[in-house]
Amino acid sequence: MALLERLRAPRPPLPLHLPAHGRGRALAPALRRLLRQPPGSWDLPELPEIGGPLENEGAVAEAQAVAAARLGARRCWFGVNGASGLLQAALLALAAPGERVLLPRNLHRSLLHGCVLGQLRPVLFDLPFDSATGLWLPPTAADLERQLEAALAAGPLAAVVLVSPSYQGLCADLPALVAAVHRRGLPVLLDEAHGAHLGLDPRLPPAGLASGADLVVQSLQKAAGGLAQSAVLLQGGSPDPQPAAERTAALERSLLWLQTSSPSALLLASSAAALEHLHSAAGRRQLERALSRGERLRRQLERAGLPLLANQDPLRLCLHTAAMGVNGLEADGWLMERGVIAELPEPGCLTFCLGLKPPRRLLRLLPRRLLQLRQALGAAPLPPFSPPPLPPVAEPELPLGQAWRAPRERVPLTAAAGRIAAEPLCPYPPGIPLLIPGERIDAGRAAWLLQQQRLWPGQIADTVSVVAG
Numbered sequence: 485m486a487l488l489e490r491l492r493a494p495r496p497p498l499p500l501h502l503p504a505h506g507r508g509r510a511l512a513p514a515l516r517r518l519l520r521q522p523p524g525s526w527d528l529p530e531l532p533e534i535g536g537p538l539e540n541e542g543a544v545a546e547a548q549a550v551a552a553a554r555l556g557a558r559r560c561w562f563g564v565n566g567a568s569g570l571l572q573a574a575l576l577a578l579a580a581p582g583e584r585v586l587l588p589r590n591l592h593r594s595l596l597h598g599c600v601l602g603q604l605r606p607v608l609f610d611l612p613f614d615s616a617t618g619l620w621l622p623p624t625a626a627d628l629e630r631q632l633e634a635a636l637a638a639g640p641l642a643a644v645v646l647v648s649p650s651y652q653g654l655c656a657d658l659p660a661l662v663a664a665v666h667r668r669g670l671p672v673l674l675d676e677a678h679g680a681h682l683g684l685d686p687r688l689p690p691a692g693l694a695s696g697a698d699l700v701v702q703s704l705q706k707a708a709g710g711l712a713q714s715a716v717l718l719q720g721g722s723p724d725p726q727p728a729a730e731r732t733a734a735l736e737r738s739l740l741w742l743q744t745s746s747p748s749a750l751l752l753a754s755s756a757a758a759l760e761h762l763h764s765a766a767g768r769r770q771l772e773r774a775l776s777r778g779e780r781l782r783r784q785l786e787r788a789g790l791p792l793l794a795n796q797d798p799l800r801l802c803l804h805t806a807a808m809g810v811n812g813l814e815a816d817g818w819l820m821e822r823g824v825i826a827e828l829p830e831p832g833c834l835t836f837c838l839g840l841k842p843p844r845r846l847l848r849l850l851p852r853r854l855l856q857l858r859q860a861l862g863a864a865p866l867p868p869f870s871p872p873p874l875p876p877v878a879e880p881e882l883p884l885g886q887a888w889r890a891p892r893e894r895v896p897l898t899a900a901a902g903r904i905a906a907e908p909l910c911p912y913p914p915g916i917p918l919l920i921p922g923e924r925i926d927a928g929r930a931a932w933l934l935q936q937q938r939l940w941p942g943q944i945a946d947t948v949s950v951v952a953g
């Protein structure tokens with residue numbers, strides 16, 4: 485019963501992690517009402533009147549059609565396996581086995597898993613790196629132009645994946661990036677897991693669909709009031725109906741391959757309710773208040789001299805712990821003991837997700853705790869982080885699925901140079917692989933990984949799994 489007891493435990497004073505509904509405070513109102521019904525009464529199978537995401541008839545189909553119209557999408561599908569499941573389905577719809585797909589280095593691991601499932605060949609493009617925070621930054625259009633050229637020089641691509649916003653609320657100039665990809669006649673899959681709220685307030689950048697992305701995946705628990713695992717896949721409008729119809733068919737096929745045959749009616753309803761609320765007048769007002777509170781908190785912290793990362797999403801507050809002389813993982817441990825639960829600790833930063841209804845005591849308690857943190861652990865700023873020694877565009881030397889299944893051995897990181905990775909090296913969160921199976925670890929990469937191991941205490945082993953022989 486340990487798990488159930490944990491779920492019953494009282495909430496800590498300041499839970500600033502996902503889901504964005506903040507322990508139910510900002511659950512979409514219709515979902516809240518549903519959950520007040522006798523427990524379990526809403527746990528239903530694909531009854532004819534309910535249907536499922538791939539049925540043409542029924543309440544789910546109707547809700548998906550309403551959501552698509554509301555969001556300006558050609559089609560939309562709700563998902564019950566998070567943004568992960570829908571990203572994988574989208575990827576498999578865009579590329580056939582053996583085809584190459586261009587992905588950013590800060591890809592979420594679900595995309596890598598999608599490449600394994602679809603036997604796709606990932607081509608990874610490097611990103612600008614911020615030495616002060618240790619974070620990857622969004623690509624510029626000029627970078628992407630060069631990388632597209634380099635990737636295409638080595639063979640055709642089937643699709644390009646972009647990620648925006650990042651976990652830390654950093655947004656790319658999507659219209660420019662999407663246009664660069666479209667000029668090469670390629671489709672864009674946008675991982676907008678953290679950006680369901682974009683475009684809904686003048687303070688936020690435009691949404692991916694409005695920026696021209698062909699397929700967009702949003703998590704509905706990261707920036708909307710849905711339950712964990714609720715997500716949506718959006719298909720953009722296309723001027724040419726024939727390829728769009730073909731794409732729809734391909735998407736439905738890959739959703740069928742990957743989706744459970746018993747999708748939870750509750751999670752599907754959660755997707756519908758979260759989108760309906762977020763895009764309603766009441767939802768926008770809630771978002772507006774949450775953004776204002778986030779901005780007020782930021783000003784307060786800046787006035788107190790606390791270093792914050794400049795980003796584009798006021799609901800993500802990213803403390804630049806390295807500037808305070810503290811590793812973000814250490815800061816996280818210290819705050820957790822005092823009831824402040826952050827979302828994402830990293831060596832140079834600690835990200836708090838304020839959610840759609842930030843707790844009232846946030847403005848009083850967080851500044852106090854962060855000042856205490858600085859007092860307790862603060863020191864001279866950490867030295868700059870080294871960028872990963874990566875080429876602008878790189879492909880694993882051995883096919884991803886082959887390397888991941890190959891006979892392997894574990895070798896110390898200090899002896900890894902020259903070997904081929906058999907497993908990803910992936911601190912979680914954020915779930916961004918630092919090394920992917922099939923990549924050869926050269927001396928520079930081995931030295932960088934050793935450095936990473938010191939920076940992520942307890943998250944990266946001192947050995948690495950490599951292909952045997």
Ligand SMILES: Cc1ncc(COP(=O)(O)O)c(C=O)c1O
Pocket residue numbers: 565566567568569592594647650651675677678703713715914915
């Ligand atoms: C950028 C990004 N994409 C996709 C995902 C996967 O989302 P989910 O956990 O809903 O499957 C995450 C999760 O953290 C993420 O950060």
